[in-house]
Amino acid sequence: MSGVSVVDIIYNSDCMTGMRKLPDDCIDLIVTDPPYIMESRGCGFIRNRNVTALSEIQDAGLADGFDTAVFSEFMRLMERPNIYIWCAARQIPVCIDFFVNENGCKFDIIIWQKTNPMPLFSGKWLTDKEYCLYFRKGGYCNPVTFDDARTVFTQPVNAKDKNIYNHPTIKPLNIIETLIKNSSREGDVVLDPFMGSGTTALAAAKNNRRYIGFEINETYCKTATERVNDYKRRFLT
Ligand SMILES: C[S@@+](CC[C@H](N)C(=O)[O-])C[C@H]1O[C@@H](n2cnc3c(N)ncnc32)[C@H](O)[C@@H]1O
Numbered sequence: 001m002s003g004v005s006v007v008d009i010i011y012n013s014d015c016m017t018g019m020r021k022l023p024d025d026c027i028d029l030i031v032t033d034p035p036y037i038m039e040s041r042g043c044g045f046i047r048n049r050n051v052t053a054l055s056e057i058q059d060a061g062l063a064d065g066f067d068t069a070v071f072s073e074f075m076r077l078m079e080r081p082n083i084y085i086w087c088a089a090r091q092i093p094v095c096i097d098f099f100v101n102e103n104g105c106k107f108d109i110i111i112w113q114k115t116n117p118m119p120l121f122s123g124k125w126l127t128d129k130e131y132c133l134y135f136r137k138g139g140y141c142n143p144v145t146f147d148d149a150r151t152v153f154t155q156p157v158n159a160k161d162k163n164i165y166n167h168p169t170i171k172p173l174n175i176i177e178t179l180i181k182n183s184s185r186e187g188d189v190v191l192d193p194f195m196g197s198g199t200t201a202l203a204a205a206k207n208n209r210r211y212i213g214f215e216i217n218e219t220y221c222k223t224a225t226e227r228v229n230d231y232k233r234r235f236l237t
Contacts, residue, residue, distance in 0.1 A: 007189055010201055010213035010228070012221040015193030016070055018214040025079040027212070028188035029139070031179050031200045033171055036088035037065035056168040060217075065091065070193060071098045077191065081105055082139025084179050086132045086171065099135040108134040108151065112175060116156040132179070143182045153178075165223050167197035176203040184209055198224025202231055 011018050038057065057063050074083055081103070085095060099105040110132040117128035134141075143149035153175050162170050176199050180190060186208040192200035195213035197220060204211035205228050215221040 007210040007212055008201075008205070010195050010198060010211075010215055010221055010224045012216070012218050013214050014216050015214035016067065016073065019070070019073040019077060019191075019193060022077055022212070024076055026189065027077040027191045028082065029180065029184040029190045029209075030074055030078070030083040030085075030192070031176060031190060031203075032084070032192045032194050033086040033169070033196065033199075034066040034070075034194045035062045035064060036086075036169075037090055038063035038088060060168050062169055066194070068094055068098065071095075075103060078139075080138035080140070081136055082141075082183055083135045084110070084132055084183070085135070086130060089131065092131060092133065095133050095135075099133075103137065105135040105137045107136075110134060110179070111152045112172070113152055113154045114157055115154060132175075134179075134183075136183075139183065140185065141183050148178055148182055161197075165197035165227060167220060167223065170197045171199050173199055173203055176200055177207060180204055180207055180209060195224050196220055198227040201228045205231060205236070 075081060081099070083099070083105075087095060096107065100107050112130040112132070114128050114130070117126050120127065153172070155172060155174075158170070158172055161173070162168070180200075180203050184190060187210065189210045189212060190200060190204040191212050193214045195201060195215040198213070201211045201213050201224060211228075213224065215224055
């Protein structure tokens with residue numbers, strides 16, 4: 001890591017504002033899960049009063065996407081771009097355009113195949129997978145075992161963590177830990193500009209990486225901070 005004096009903090013801030021305060025080339029890895037674009041019809045998002053999980057996501061303001069101007073900041077913050085971005089299918093083209101076509105990154109696609117998807121398939125395929133795009137240009141990627149190198153994770157949505165941390169789109173901790181272990185070294189600084197319930201920060205702390213996070217929602221930011229602090233109190237003191 002290079003040049004950041006204040007790490008291991010999740011700031012309650014808009015990420016663009018926060019990232020602009022960080023120096024060039026100070027981040028070793030970005031793992032992030034920005035708000036997806038979900039539609040009320042077509043493309044897999046059907047409002048149905050029996051399907052509360054879907055309306056929860058929309059009510060939390062997490063179905064309208066994000067400002068892709070953040071991508072330029074990602075590039076400025078990394079000497080060797082090394083970036084995992086979760087996104088909806090319709091956000092894939094804009095990501096490929098920026099990172100691959102305009103900035104010459106290599107890319108890969110990691111899939112989380114959900115074994116317990118919502119049973120919505122009226123006139124459409126199931127929404128039973130999530131995409132995580134990996135972009136790198138000189139970035140570190142070194143899985144140690146055959147299993148760690150797999151690009152498909154097949155497992156259920158973890159309803160328990162979702163309820164404990166009260167975040168509608170919490171990601172599985174084990175998947176985020178695998179991304180971090182495969183693409184960073186101990187002591188590296190991992191940034192998540194859309195921190196949510198703190199999954200990236202916890203995965204970083206558990207694996208002896210440093211982290212910086214931004215989360216615009218005060219309640220989620222508090223949850224994320226308490227989640228990591230609770231882990232540190234129990235296991236690192
Ligand atoms: C999809 S969720 C991330 C969930 C996270 N991966 C987890 O496991 O809990 C995206 C998060 O980004 C936050 N967010 C949205 N716009 C933001 C912005 N401009 N700056 C910082 N955070 C933002 C939302 O409040 C939301 O918690």
